[in-house]
Amino acid sequence: MPKFVDCQITYKVELETKNLQGESKKVREKLNNSDSKASKGLDQLETSAKIRATLSTNLIAM
Secondary structure, eight states, rough: OHHHOOOOOHHHHHHHHHHHHHHHHHHHHHHHTTTHHHHHHHHHHHHHHHHHHHHHHHHHHH
């Protein structure tokens, strides 16, 4: 795969991760820890997004 395409994919993954983190931060502020189940679910989503981004970056590096 050409380097340029790799850079584009990496940028998109990083941008998507940053957007997801921003959205989750807004949701967390709205929850204000009032609902522990929702907060725990949000933690799981954040972890999943981070893992996905790491895996995508590692695949691109191969």
